[in-house]
Amino acid sequence: MPPQSNAKPSSELAAWKHFCQSLESLGERILEDDFPNQAQDQVEGIAHLAAQVSCWLGWAIPHGDPTTPFFQRTNDLFAQWGGPNQDNVYRCARIDPRRRYRVKGRMNSCEHFAITLRVGFMHMKEWGTKGVISSIDQGISPGSDFEILFGGDGTDPDFFPIPDGVTTLHVREYYIDWQPAEPAHFSIECLDDLPAPPPRTGEALAGQLDFALELIECSILNWNDYLRGHRASGTDNVFSSKQTVAKGLSDARYAFLIWDLGPDEMLLVETDVPCARYWNLQLATLGWFEAVDPIHRITSINQNQAFVGSDGRARFVIAHEDPGVPNWLDTAQHRGGLLTYRWFWPESDPTPTTRVVKRDELHRLLPADTPAVDEAARREDVRARKLHLGWRFRT
Numbered sequence: 001m002p003p004q005s006n007a008k009p010s011s012e013l014a015a016w017k018h019f020c021q022s023l024e025s026l027g028e029r030i031l032e033d034d035f036p037n038q039a040q041d042q043v044e045g046i047a048h049l050a051a052q053v054s055c056w057l058g059w060a061i062p063h064g065d066p067t068t069p070f071f072q073r074t075n076d077l078f079a080q081w082g083g084p085n086q087d088n089v090y091r092c093a094r095i096d097p098r099r100r101y102r103v104k105g106r107m108n109s110c111e112h113f114a115i116t117l118r119v120g121f122m123h124m125k126e127w128g129t130k131g132v133i134s135s136i137d138q139g140i141s142p143g144s145d146f147e148i149l150f151g152g153d154g155t156d157p158d159f160f161p162i163p164d165g166v167t168t169l170h171v172r173e174y175y176i177d178w179q180p181a182e183p184a185h186f187s188i189e190c191l192d193d194l195p196a197p198p199p200r201t202g203e204a205l206a207g208q209l210d211f212a213l214e215l216i217e218c219s220i221l222n223w224n225d226y227l228r229g230h231r232a233s234g235t236d237n238v239f240s241s242k243q244t245v246a247k248g249l250s251d252a253r254y255a256f257l258i259w260d261l262g263p264d265e266m267l268l269v270e271t272d273v274p275c276a277r278y279w280n281l282q283l284a285t286l287g288w289f290e291a292v293d294p295i296h297r298i299t300s301i302n303q304n305q306a307f308v309g310s311d312g313r314a315r316f317v318i319a320h321e322d323p324g325v326p327n328w329l330d331t332a333q334h335r336g337g338l339l340t341y342r343w344f345w346p347e348s349d350p351t352p353t354t355r356v357v358k359r360d361e362l363h364r365l366l367p368a369d370t371p372a373v374d375e376a377a378r379r380e381d382v383r384a385r386k387l388h389l390g391w392r393f394r395t
Helices: 011-029 039-060 202-233 359-365 375-392
Strands: 072-074 088-094 100-106 112-119 128-134 145-151 168-174 185-190 252-260 265-272 276-284 300-302 313-319 328-330 336-346 353-358
Touching (some): 011 039, 011 202, 039 072, 039 202, 100 168, 202 252, 265 359, 276 328
Parallel strands (some): 313 328
Antiparallel strands (some): 072 088, 088 168, 100 185, 112 128, 252 336, 265 353, 276 300, 276 336
16 A cells, blocks of 8 residues: 655646546536436436547647647537537647748648638637638649748738737638548648747646536536527527628628427428528537537438429428428437528528428428439438548548
Protein backbone atom coordinates (compact mmCIF):
# COMPACT_ATOMS: atom_id res chain seq x y z
CA MET A 1 0.00 0.00 0.00
CA PRO A 2 1.54 3.36 -0.98
CA PRO A 3 2.36 5.74 1.86
CA GLN A 4 -0.19 8.42 2.66
CA SER A 5 0.78 11.97 1.78
CA ASN A 6 -0.68 15.26 2.89
CA ALA A 7 1.14 17.12 0.13
CA LYS A 8 -0.99 19.44 -1.95
CA PRO A 9 -1.61 17.90 -5.41
CA SER A 10 0.09 19.53 -8.36
CA SER A 11 -1.92 22.07 -10.33
CA GLU A 12 -2.35 19.70 -13.26
CA LEU A 13 -3.53 16.82 -11.04
CA ALA A 14 -5.95 19.08 -9.18
CA ALA A 15 -7.34 20.32 -12.50
CA TRP A 16 -7.67 16.75 -13.79
CA LYS A 17 -9.56 15.64 -10.67
CA HIS A 18 -11.87 18.64 -10.97
CA PHE A 19 -12.40 17.85 -14.67
CA CYS A 20 -13.34 14.21 -13.99
CA GLN A 21 -15.59 15.03 -11.04
CA SER A 22 -17.37 17.71 -13.07
CA LEU A 23 -17.98 15.25 -15.92
CA GLU A 24 -19.58 12.83 -13.47
CA SER A 25 -21.89 15.59 -12.26
CA LEU A 26 -22.68 16.62 -15.83
CA GLY A 27 -23.63 13.03 -16.69
CA GLU A 28 -26.15 13.12 -13.85
CA ARG A 29 -27.33 16.59 -14.86
CA ILE A 30 -28.40 15.53 -18.37
CA LEU A 31 -30.70 12.89 -16.87
CA GLU A 32 -32.84 15.58 -15.20
CA ASP A 33 -36.30 16.54 -16.40
CA ASP A 34 -35.32 19.61 -18.43
CA PHE A 35 -33.41 17.33 -20.83
CA PRO A 36 -35.03 14.70 -23.07
CA ASN A 37 -35.61 11.83 -20.66
CA GLN A 38 -37.04 8.85 -22.50
CA ALA A 39 -34.87 5.73 -22.25
CA GLN A 40 -33.39 6.13 -25.74
CA ASP A 41 -32.83 9.85 -25.15
CA GLN A 42 -30.69 9.06 -22.11
CA VAL A 43 -28.57 6.57 -24.03
CA GLU A 44 -28.04 9.19 -26.73
CA GLY A 45 -27.28 11.80 -24.08
CA ILE A 46 -24.46 9.87 -22.43
CA ALA A 47 -23.00 9.04 -25.86
CA HIS A 48 -23.24 12.73 -26.76
CA LEU A 49 -21.43 13.73 -23.57
CA ALA A 50 -18.61 11.30 -24.34
CA ALA A 51 -18.26 12.75 -27.84
CA GLN A 52 -18.18 16.30 -26.46
CA VAL A 53 -15.35 15.34 -24.11
CA SER A 54 -13.31 14.04 -27.05
CA CYS A 55 -14.07 17.09 -29.20
CA TRP A 56 -13.31 19.84 -26.70
CA LEU A 57 -10.31 18.20 -25.05
CA GLY A 58 -8.86 18.04 -28.55
CA TRP A 59 -9.57 21.71 -29.18
CA ALA A 60 -8.29 22.94 -25.82
CA ILE A 61 -5.03 20.96 -25.60
CA PRO A 62 -3.46 19.66 -28.86
CA HIS A 63 -5.07 22.44 -30.94
CA GLY A 64 -4.37 25.15 -28.39
CA ASP A 65 -1.29 26.83 -29.92
CA PRO A 66 -1.94 29.51 -32.60
CA THR A 67 1.74 29.58 -33.56
CA THR A 68 1.57 25.98 -34.85
CA PRO A 69 -2.03 25.56 -36.03
CA PHE A 70 -3.52 22.39 -37.46
CA PHE A 71 -7.10 21.95 -38.59
CA GLN A 72 -9.38 20.01 -36.28
CA ARG A 73 -12.32 18.49 -38.12
CA THR A 74 -15.24 19.18 -35.85
CA ASN A 75 -18.99 18.75 -35.87
CA ASP A 76 -18.65 15.75 -38.18
CA LEU A 77 -20.37 12.35 -38.04
CA PHE A 78 -18.67 11.51 -34.76
CA ALA A 79 -18.69 14.58 -32.50
CA GLN A 80 -21.67 16.86 -33.13
CA TRP A 81 -23.08 19.95 -31.47
CA GLY A 82 -25.29 22.84 -32.51
CA GLY A 83 -27.18 21.05 -35.29
CA PRO A 84 -24.43 20.65 -37.93
CA ASN A 85 -25.46 20.89 -41.56
CA GLN A 86 -25.25 17.44 -43.16
CA ASP A 87 -24.00 19.00 -46.42
CA ASN A 88 -20.95 20.47 -44.68
CA VAL A 89 -17.53 19.53 -43.44
CA TYR A 90 -16.34 21.82 -40.65
CA ARG A 91 -12.70 22.53 -39.78
CA CYS A 92 -11.28 24.85 -37.15
CA ALA A 93 -7.77 26.10 -36.44
CA ARG A 94 -6.51 28.31 -33.63
CA ILE A 95 -5.11 31.65 -34.84
CA ASP A 96 -3.75 34.90 -33.37
CA PRO A 97 -4.40 38.33 -34.95
CA ARG A 98 -0.72 39.20 -34.42
CA ARG A 99 0.45 36.35 -36.69
CA ARG A 100 0.41 35.64 -40.43
CA TYR A 101 -1.03 32.46 -41.93
CA ARG A 102 -1.36 30.61 -45.22
CA VAL A 103 -4.36 28.38 -45.93
CA LYS A 104 -3.93 26.27 -49.03
CA GLY A 105 -5.40 23.19 -50.61
CA ARG A 106 -7.37 21.71 -53.47
CA MET A 107 -11.14 21.78 -53.93
CA ASN A 108 -11.57 18.37 -55.60
CA SER A 109 -15.32 17.59 -55.37
CA CYS A 110 -16.15 20.35 -52.88
CA GLU A 111 -18.57 22.79 -54.55
CA HIS A 112 -17.99 25.76 -52.29
CA PHE A 113 -16.44 26.80 -48.99
CA ALA A 114 -16.74 29.72 -46.60
CA ILE A 115 -13.98 30.73 -44.21
CA THR A 116 -15.08 32.71 -41.17
CA LEU A 117 -12.84 34.49 -38.68
CA ARG A 118 -14.45 33.94 -35.32
CA VAL A 119 -14.36 34.74 -31.66
CA GLY A 120 -15.12 31.48 -29.89
CA PHE A 121 -18.11 29.23 -30.62
CA MET A 122 -21.82 29.95 -30.61
CA HIS A 123 -22.50 28.16 -27.31
CA MET A 124 -19.88 30.24 -25.47
CA LYS A 125 -20.51 33.45 -23.55
CA GLU A 126 -18.35 35.36 -26.03
CA TRP A 127 -18.61 34.52 -29.70
CA GLY A 128 -19.13 36.11 -33.08
CA THR A 129 -18.08 36.25 -36.73
CA LYS A 130 -15.73 39.10 -37.66
CA GLY A 131 -14.86 38.20 -41.25
CA VAL A 132 -16.05 35.95 -44.11
CA ILE A 133 -14.22 34.79 -47.24
CA SER A 134 -16.19 32.81 -49.83
CA SER A 135 -14.63 30.51 -52.44
CA ILE A 136 -17.16 31.76 -54.99
CA ASP A 137 -16.24 35.38 -54.36
CA GLN A 138 -12.57 34.43 -54.76
CA GLY A 139 -13.21 32.63 -58.06
CA ILE A 140 -12.28 29.22 -56.61
CA SER A 141 -14.23 26.39 -58.26
CA PRO A 142 -14.40 22.59 -57.85
CA GLY A 143 -11.10 20.97 -58.78
CA SER A 144 -9.11 24.20 -58.27
CA ASP A 145 -5.99 24.67 -56.17
CA PHE A 146 -6.11 27.66 -53.84
CA GLU A 147 -3.98 29.69 -51.45
CA ILE A 148 -5.31 32.40 -49.12
CA LEU A 149 -3.19 34.58 -46.83
CA PHE A 150 -4.32 36.01 -43.50
CA GLY A 151 -2.93 38.45 -40.94
CA GLY A 152 -0.15 40.98 -41.17
CA ASP A 153 -0.20 44.66 -40.33
CA GLY A 154 -2.71 45.65 -43.00
CA THR A 155 -0.17 47.06 -45.45
CA ASP A 156 0.02 44.01 -47.75
CA PRO A 157 -3.08 43.78 -50.00
CA ASP A 158 -2.51 40.04 -50.54
CA PHE A 159 -3.36 39.33 -46.89
CA PHE A 160 -6.86 39.32 -45.41
CA PRO A 161 -6.65 41.11 -42.05
CA ILE A 162 -7.48 39.24 -38.86
CA PRO A 163 -9.61 41.50 -36.63
CA ASP A 164 -8.73 41.92 -32.98
CA GLY A 165 -10.21 39.30 -30.70
CA VAL A 166 -10.40 36.56 -33.34
CA THR A 167 -9.33 33.17 -31.99
CA THR A 168 -10.51 30.74 -34.66
CA LEU A 169 -10.31 30.27 -38.41
CA HIS A 170 -13.36 28.21 -39.31
CA VAL A 171 -13.87 26.42 -42.64
CA ARG A 172 -17.29 25.29 -43.82
CA GLU A 173 -17.14 23.07 -46.93
CA TYR A 174 -20.26 22.38 -49.01
CA TYR A 175 -21.01 19.03 -50.67
CA ILE A 176 -24.36 19.41 -52.42
CA ASP A 177 -23.99 16.68 -55.03
CA TRP A 178 -23.30 13.69 -52.80
CA GLN A 179 -20.93 11.73 -55.04
CA PRO A 180 -18.26 9.15 -54.06
CA ALA A 181 -15.35 11.43 -54.94
CA GLU A 182 -12.25 12.95 -53.38
CA PRO A 183 -13.16 15.71 -50.88
CA ALA A 184 -11.31 18.99 -50.44
CA HIS A 185 -7.86 19.16 -48.89
CA PHE A 186 -6.99 22.00 -46.51
CA SER A 187 -3.80 22.87 -44.66
CA ILE A 188 -2.77 25.86 -42.56
CA GLU A 189 0.63 27.16 -41.52
CA CYS A 190 1.91 30.09 -39.51
CA LEU A 191 4.29 32.12 -41.70
CA ASP A 192 6.14 33.80 -38.84
CA ASP A 193 9.59 32.45 -37.99
CA LEU A 194 9.20 31.62 -34.30
CA PRO A 195 11.32 29.55 -31.91
CA ALA A 196 10.01 26.30 -30.48
CA PRO A 197 7.84 26.97 -27.43
CA PRO A 198 9.07 26.03 -23.95
CA PRO A 199 7.75 22.82 -22.38
CA ARG A 200 4.16 23.02 -21.21
CA THR A 201 3.85 23.85 -17.50
CA GLY A 202 1.45 22.30 -15.04
CA GLU A 203 -0.32 25.63 -14.69
CA ALA A 204 -0.76 25.89 -18.47
CA LEU A 205 -2.19 22.37 -18.69
CA ALA A 206 -4.53 23.12 -15.80
CA GLY A 207 -5.80 26.16 -17.69
CA GLN A 208 -6.38 24.07 -20.81
CA LEU A 209 -8.31 21.45 -18.84
CA ASP A 210 -10.46 24.18 -17.28
CA PHE A 211 -11.08 25.64 -20.75
CA ALA A 212 -12.07 22.22 -22.13
CA LEU A 213 -14.50 21.76 -19.24
CA GLU A 214 -16.04 25.16 -19.90
CA LEU A 215 -16.52 24.27 -23.58
CA ILE A 216 -18.11 20.91 -22.71
CA GLU A 217 -20.46 22.35 -20.09
CA CYS A 218 -21.50 25.26 -22.30
CA SER A 219 -22.17 22.95 -25.23
CA ILE A 220 -24.24 20.50 -23.19
CA LEU A 221 -26.24 23.06 -21.22
CA ASN A 222 -26.62 25.97 -23.62
CA TRP A 223 -27.73 23.99 -26.67
CA ASN A 224 -30.42 22.29 -24.61
CA ASP A 225 -31.58 25.70 -23.38
CA TYR A 226 -31.49 26.99 -26.97
CA LEU A 227 -33.80 24.20 -28.18
CA ARG A 228 -36.12 24.56 -25.20
CA GLY A 229 -36.33 28.27 -25.95
CA HIS A 230 -37.30 27.59 -29.57
CA ARG A 231 -40.04 25.27 -28.43
CA ALA A 232 -41.36 27.65 -25.78
CA SER A 233 -41.53 30.56 -28.22
CA GLY A 234 -43.39 28.72 -30.97
CA THR A 235 -46.00 26.09 -31.74
CA ASP A 236 -45.11 22.46 -32.36
CA ASN A 237 -45.31 21.39 -36.02
CA VAL A 238 -45.41 25.00 -37.26
CA PHE A 239 -42.44 26.94 -38.65
CA SER A 240 -41.25 30.01 -36.83
CA SER A 241 -40.75 33.14 -38.89
CA LYS A 242 -37.49 33.27 -40.84
CA GLN A 243 -34.40 34.09 -38.83
CA THR A 244 -30.80 35.09 -39.23
CA VAL A 245 -28.33 34.03 -36.56
CA ALA A 246 -26.98 37.04 -34.71
CA LYS A 247 -23.21 37.26 -35.22
CA GLY A 248 -23.35 34.35 -37.69
CA LEU A 249 -23.15 34.27 -41.50
CA SER A 250 -24.94 37.38 -42.74
CA ASP A 251 -26.26 35.62 -45.88
CA ALA A 252 -27.79 32.70 -43.96
CA ARG A 253 -31.56 32.37 -43.46
CA TYR A 254 -33.32 29.78 -41.31
CA ALA A 255 -36.79 28.64 -40.33
CA PHE A 256 -37.15 26.25 -37.40
CA LEU A 257 -39.88 23.87 -36.36
CA ILE A 258 -40.20 21.44 -33.47
CA TRP A 259 -42.04 18.35 -34.64
CA ASP A 260 -44.14 16.27 -32.26
CA LEU A 261 -45.73 13.27 -33.96
CA GLY A 262 -47.62 10.28 -32.65
CA PRO A 263 -46.90 6.78 -34.00
CA ASP A 264 -49.43 7.08 -36.86
CA GLU A 265 -48.86 10.77 -37.62
CA MET A 266 -46.78 12.49 -40.31
CA LEU A 267 -45.88 16.10 -40.95
CA LEU A 268 -46.44 17.28 -44.52
CA VAL A 269 -44.26 20.29 -45.39
CA GLU A 270 -45.04 22.16 -48.60
CA THR A 271 -42.91 25.01 -49.93
CA ASP A 272 -42.06 27.03 -52.96
CA VAL A 273 -38.48 26.43 -54.08
CA PRO A 274 -36.20 29.06 -52.54
CA CYS A 275 -34.55 31.49 -54.91
CA ALA A 276 -31.17 30.98 -53.26
CA ARG A 277 -27.72 29.67 -54.08
CA TYR A 278 -28.15 26.85 -51.57
CA TRP A 279 -30.98 25.33 -49.51
CA ASN A 280 -31.85 22.20 -47.54
CA LEU A 281 -34.08 20.72 -44.85
CA GLN A 282 -32.80 18.42 -42.12
CA LEU A 283 -33.68 16.82 -38.80
CA ALA A 284 -31.90 17.13 -35.45
CA THR A 285 -32.42 15.64 -32.01
CA LEU A 286 -33.73 17.62 -29.07
CA GLY A 287 -31.36 18.13 -26.16
CA TRP A 288 -28.18 17.01 -27.90
CA PHE A 289 -28.78 18.97 -31.15
CA GLU A 290 -27.16 16.25 -33.26
CA ALA A 291 -28.20 15.34 -36.79
CA VAL A 292 -30.65 12.45 -36.66
CA ASP A 293 -28.73 9.37 -37.91
CA PRO A 294 -27.24 10.61 -41.21
CA ILE A 295 -25.52 7.30 -41.99
CA HIS A 296 -28.31 4.72 -42.05
CA ARG A 297 -31.28 6.98 -42.76
CA ILE A 298 -32.23 9.93 -44.95
CA THR A 299 -32.56 12.81 -42.52
CA SER A 300 -31.51 15.70 -44.76
CA ILE A 301 -32.44 16.72 -48.30
CA ASN A 302 -30.86 19.56 -50.26
CA GLN A 303 -31.69 21.26 -53.56
CA ASN A 304 -29.92 18.58 -55.63
CA GLN A 305 -31.64 15.73 -53.80
CA ALA A 306 -35.17 17.10 -53.52
CA PHE A 307 -38.01 16.04 -55.79
CA VAL A 308 -39.92 19.08 -57.06
CA GLY A 309 -43.43 18.52 -58.38
CA SER A 310 -44.69 19.48 -61.82
CA ASP A 311 -46.32 22.51 -60.20
CA GLY A 312 -42.89 23.81 -59.14
CA ARG A 313 -43.45 23.13 -55.44
CA ALA A 314 -41.59 20.75 -53.14
CA ARG A 315 -43.28 18.56 -50.54
CA PHE A 316 -41.48 16.82 -47.69
CA VAL A 317 -42.84 14.17 -45.33
CA ILE A 318 -41.46 13.88 -41.80
CA ALA A 319 -42.51 10.44 -40.60
CA HIS A 320 -41.53 7.51 -38.40
CA GLU A 321 -42.18 4.97 -41.19
CA ASP A 322 -41.54 5.11 -44.93
CA PRO A 323 -44.53 6.79 -46.64
CA GLY A 324 -43.50 5.47 -50.07
CA VAL A 325 -43.14 8.92 -51.67
CA PRO A 326 -40.21 11.23 -52.44
CA ASN A 327 -38.63 13.58 -49.90
CA TRP A 328 -39.15 11.42 -46.82
CA LEU A 329 -37.21 12.65 -43.78
CA ASP A 330 -36.86 9.72 -41.39
CA THR A 331 -37.34 10.57 -37.69
CA ALA A 332 -35.59 7.35 -36.57
CA GLN A 333 -38.56 6.90 -34.20
CA HIS A 334 -37.92 10.19 -32.37
CA ARG A 335 -41.34 11.47 -31.38
CA GLY A 336 -39.97 15.01 -31.33
CA GLY A 337 -37.05 16.90 -32.80
CA LEU A 338 -35.98 20.03 -34.66
CA LEU A 339 -36.60 20.52 -38.39
CA THR A 340 -34.32 23.19 -39.83
CA TYR A 341 -35.05 24.81 -43.19
CA ARG A 342 -32.04 26.80 -44.36
CA TRP A 343 -31.53 28.89 -47.48
CA PHE A 344 -28.29 30.82 -47.98
CA TRP A 345 -27.37 33.72 -50.26
CA PRO A 346 -31.06 34.29 -51.06
CA GLU A 347 -32.78 36.60 -53.50
CA SER A 348 -36.13 35.99 -51.80
CA ASP A 349 -37.60 33.93 -48.97
CA PRO A 350 -39.81 30.83 -49.29
CA THR A 351 -43.16 30.48 -47.51
CA PRO A 352 -43.40 26.91 -46.19
CA THR A 353 -46.62 25.50 -44.76
CA THR A 354 -47.15 22.42 -42.59
CA ARG A 355 -49.93 20.01 -41.78
CA VAL A 356 -50.08 17.01 -39.43
CA VAL A 357 -51.77 14.10 -41.21
CA LYS A 358 -52.56 10.47 -40.56
CA ARG A 359 -50.78 7.89 -42.66
CA ASP A 360 -53.94 6.96 -44.57
CA GLU A 361 -54.58 10.64 -45.42
CA LEU A 362 -51.24 11.43 -47.01
CA HIS A 363 -51.68 10.25 -50.58
CA ARG A 364 -54.92 12.10 -51.23
CA LEU A 365 -53.20 15.34 -50.13
CA LEU A 366 -50.35 14.97 -52.63
CA PRO A 367 -50.56 15.83 -56.34
CA ALA A 368 -51.81 12.97 -58.49
CA ASP A 369 -48.51 12.77 -60.39
CA THR A 370 -46.41 12.24 -57.23
CA PRO A 371 -44.25 9.18 -57.98
CA ALA A 372 -44.03 6.16 -55.70
CA VAL A 373 -40.73 5.23 -54.05
CA ASP A 374 -40.41 1.54 -53.22
CA GLU A 375 -38.24 -0.11 -50.59
CA ALA A 376 -35.51 -1.08 -53.07
CA ALA A 377 -35.19 2.50 -54.35
CA ARG A 378 -34.98 3.82 -50.80
CA ARG A 379 -32.25 1.31 -49.90
CA GLU A 380 -30.28 2.33 -52.99
CA ASP A 381 -30.56 6.00 -52.02
CA VAL A 382 -29.21 5.24 -48.54
CA ARG A 383 -26.41 3.12 -50.02
CA ALA A 384 -25.34 5.91 -52.38
CA ARG A 385 -25.32 8.43 -49.53
CA LYS A 386 -23.14 6.10 -47.43
CA LEU A 387 -20.65 5.83 -50.28
CA HIS A 388 -20.38 9.60 -50.43
CA LEU A 389 -19.96 9.95 -46.66
CA GLY A 390 -17.23 7.31 -46.76
CA TRP A 391 -15.27 9.57 -49.11
CA ARG A 392 -16.11 12.86 -47.44
CA PHE A 393 -15.01 11.66 -43.98
CA ARG A 394 -12.34 9.19 -45.06
CA THR A 395 -9.50 10.87 -43.14
